[in-house]
Amino acid sequence: MRVAVPVFPGTNCEHDTVHALRGVGAEAELVWHRETDLSGCEGVVLPGGFAHGDYLRPGAIARFSPVMAEVKRLAAEGKPVLGICNGFQILCEAGLLPGVLLQNRDLRFICRPVRLVVVSTSSMITRALQPGTVLTLPLNSYEGNYTAEVEEFARMEAAGQVVLRYCDERGRPTRASNPNGSQGNAAAVANSSGNVAGVMPHPERASERVLGSADGRRLLESFVASRARV
Amino acid sequence: MKVTVHVTRRSDIADPQGGAVAAALRDLGFAEVAAVRVNRRIDLEVHGTDPEVLEQRVTEMCERLLANPVMEDYQVVVTG
Numbered sequence: 001m002r003v004a005v006p007v008f009p010g011t012n013c014e015h016d017t018v019h020a021l022r023g024v025g026a027e028a029e030l031v032w033h034r035e036t037d038l039s040g041c042e043g044v045v046l047p048g049g050f051a052h053g054d055y056l057r058p059g060a061i062a063r064f065s066p067v068m069a070e071v072k073r074l075a076a077e078g079k080p081v082l083g084i085c086n087g088f089q090i091l092c093e094a095g096l097l098p099g100v101l102l103q104n105r106d107l108r109f110i111c112r113p114v115r116l117v118v119v120s121t122s123s124m125i126t127r128a129l130q131p132g133t134v135l136t137l138p139l140n141s142y143e144g145n146y147t148a149e150v151e152e153f154a155r156m157e158a159a160g161q162v163v164l165r166y167c168d169e170r171g172r173p174t175r176a177s178n179p180n181g182s183q184g185n186a187a188a189v190a191n192s193s194g195n196v197a198g199v200m201p202h203p204e205r206a207s208e209r210v211l212g213s214a215d216g217r218r219l220l221e222s223f224v225a226s227r228a229r230v
Numbered sequence: 231m232k233v234t235v236h237v238t239r240r241s242d243i244a245d246p247q248g249g250a251v252a253a254a255l256r257d258l259g260f261a262e263v264a265a266v267r268v269n270r271r272i273d274l275e276v277h278g279t280d281p282e283v284l285e286q287r288v289t290e291m292c293e294r295l296l297a298n299p300v301m302e303d304y305q306v307v308v309t310g
Contacts, residue, residue: 056295060298061295092300093298099300100301102244102301104246105244105246107246107250147243147300148300149300181244181246
């Protein structure tokens, strides 16, 4: 599976992302944000960082980078498109995912491992997992507080578009286990067809045991396996 | 011409930054502070002479880039 990993000025997780994707069997390659042709690519992962300096709002300027037209085309064709952290923010600004990521509830940059529970398998990153599975991934963000219109969020929950929630050690999405104030403890959401997803913690930084957790690998394996299903 | 855009967080969206500033002001003894919202002002210099056209164009800029309607409102003021 050929996966494009777009690099914007200010992106900083692209090499980890390519490394982790290669580890699960994808042919991942970096593409500059000015690229206008992703033909031959069967998926996209937008990596984390601070695209275009996060100026104005995170993702607000990246959304208009030339490569995004191709990302939108692939998304519309049903190809898997994943945004990690800043990539998630870009997908929201681009209108490929509902909602927005606001500053963390306590206005602190959060950098620590968090627990996540799989609540829906309707997205390409969770399709290969069992609901109720608890994963540990590092969170590394200031604007990670997921927020959508109340009615829209209710629709998303009913449709299984909230795919991972921050949770405690027993898999319960409690208020105390919500690190950043995200609505409904949402840590990852998907579009209605499940081929576009955004995840705030970093699966690529937890993709080998030497990194402390290999749980992120399961999400990336699911992403790569999803090609056969779309 | 000069145009000012005020981008304000929608009233139904929490503003933790405003909350922190309000708490700090009260700590400093400004007990009368009931609430604070921290907003953004963007000043533009734009070529053109017709204020109506300018307002329309800058409104389009707000819709496409300067504001995110999911969380923000905006106001365009042509200042001359």
